[in-house]
Amino acid sequence: MKPKLNDVAQLAGVSVTTVSRVINDHGYLSERTKQKVFAAMRELHYQPNNMARSLQGKNTQLVGLIFSDISNPFFAELVSRIEKILFAKNYKVILCNSADDPQKERDYLQMLMANQVDGIIAGAHNLGIEEYKQYGLPIISFDRYLSDNVPIVSSDNFNGGWLAAQTLQQAGADKIAIFTGKSHAGSPTNGRREGYEAYLTQHGLTPHVHELPFELSPALKTMEIRTILENHDYNGVFCSDDLTALLTANVAQQLKLTIPTELRLVGYDGTALIRNYHPNLTTIEQPLADISTLLVSLLLQRIADANCKLEAKYTLPVKLIKGTTA
Amino acid sequence: MKPKLNDVAQLAGVSVTTVSRVINDHGYLSERTKQKVFAAMRELHYQPNNMARSLQGKNTQLVGLIFSDISNPFFAELVSRIEKILFAKNYKVILCNSADDPQKERDYLQMLMANQVDGIIAGAHNLGIEEYKQYGLPIISFDRYLSDNVPIVSSDNFNGGWLAAQTLQQAGADKIAIFTGKSHAGSPTNGRREGYEAYLTQHGLTPHVHELPFELSPALKTMEIRTILENHDYNGVFCSDDLTALLTANVAQQLKLTIPTELRLVGYDGTALIRNYHPNLTTIEQPLADISTLLVSLLLQRIADANCKLEAKYTLPVKLIKGTTA
């Protein structure tokens, strides 16, 4: 069987109390006993049982991460960063792919509660989850409204949309469309569209909004995009995420539209993946490092003090990544 | 405070024993009491404390996932799939990004032990982790040798390399290089190189092996590739992963090498991401769905019966995805 506190105590020739004191650095302890105990722990490969510890009242040092799907590179990078930061602070991460399914999201919430997580970072795309309120658990949200007392961290979507439109115009485009996700209240892509629209109308251009349902498969999305590009003579397109921008670039190639002379293209997100493997793509970069750091930092504050006052919304600046597509 | 078993019992007007019986479906129970208890649980938003349950002997239903870095799309997709399958089977996932750092990997192992996970699926890239042996925990490995009693699931790397070489030759290439990771014993990319070499030598061609250190940044890798392509007149390149293939394609474009007429290109992995967003890339697809299913299935077998006999190695077939680059 696995070694337990008692076994360590026996091997070290001390009492359980002392071993526990050593582990928790509690009360008076001589250097000599500490060493004896550590030696015994090493020899037995002893690992304190976290279940028992947290039953006692200790934190579980577990954090739940709810995102729609980490096979999306944007979330993959975000989750990867968050995990790294949390691990460095001695927290572990329980991963939840909600797949944008409200029921799954609810199930995940239940499960995380049952596992006594110390807090949750959520960045899924569903809305109307009333449940987030009732659990008196520290929660921080990424780029999405969950409930009144849940702080939101996001990048400056409005300015991002504005910047994208500006970039397209300054690159010579004057018939500029936006390809974005279905807009429901609270969705982050709304801000991007609004920024885009604001820039265009302020500069005497007409916005052309095309909503591509988020859940569409890439193949279907490609078809839609092809139809759109064939039936309008846009010379500039702002895609509200980089993956859609890639699809658009593919379609442009099929249609023999040269980029950027005939069609200018701007994406959104600017993950490391895109910057590294598609350096040509002009895009709006979300500051993923800062976002991750802030998300974690806010969560830990809430965990340390459940009532600590936090802002309702934290907006981080975006950055234009100038490629060759616009 | 959070509701506990006792509160549910009081509200339902039954004993704690009965509530516990309902939850665990244990012993005789009338439909009426069951309903009463469920109603009370719902009303209180009761969630059994998993810490207490597992202390008492129940499984934690937690599985540790150790991968080098999920910001790599290949691992992102793999982890995403594994998580989905496990969630459907009522398991939760603790995510570990080992970053190919043996010390981090050791720390993660310790942590997972401390959290009483029921098992581990590991697909990191380090070797020589003796620790995997001593923990008497069900472990399944993806594409990597860990220890004698740890079953390995992998795709048919040798055949993949063979197929890639064959595809390049049949597309008209006769000076065919391979860009692969540093080869250390046990690394999966070795098989791919061996398959490539075997095909070439058997067909009277000379293998040209270029090892690009795995940890090189994409920018440095790009420089390396550029140097290589400038100094040799290869007309076919097999990259042992798709991301390197993308870099190679970028470099080819810079050097005005047309693909596939002047340079033929084959990648490896064939994630959904690549298939969806780079449908042109000819690549060798690893069966990620089958791999995930098998990894989980083997792990659950081991969890159910720690001594169940499993094969040392499970090799799944790969598939050529014919694009336009070779």
Next chain:
DNA sequence: AGTTGTATGTCAAACGTTTATCATTTTTAT
């Protein structure tokens, strides 16, 4: 009538750890 099966209850031990209390011993300082 007695037997059996079903349904519930009471009680207490157990899981592995933490922590408080009280007691005791050893060390150090004066």
Next chain:
DNA sequence: ATAAAAATGATAAACGTTTGACATACAACT
């Protein structure tokens, strides 16, 4: 030598749940 401080131990309660032992009650069969 004496007091104070430091180091350890023994004991037990607590965390929330499961589970077994045992008791009781009521129904439905013979």
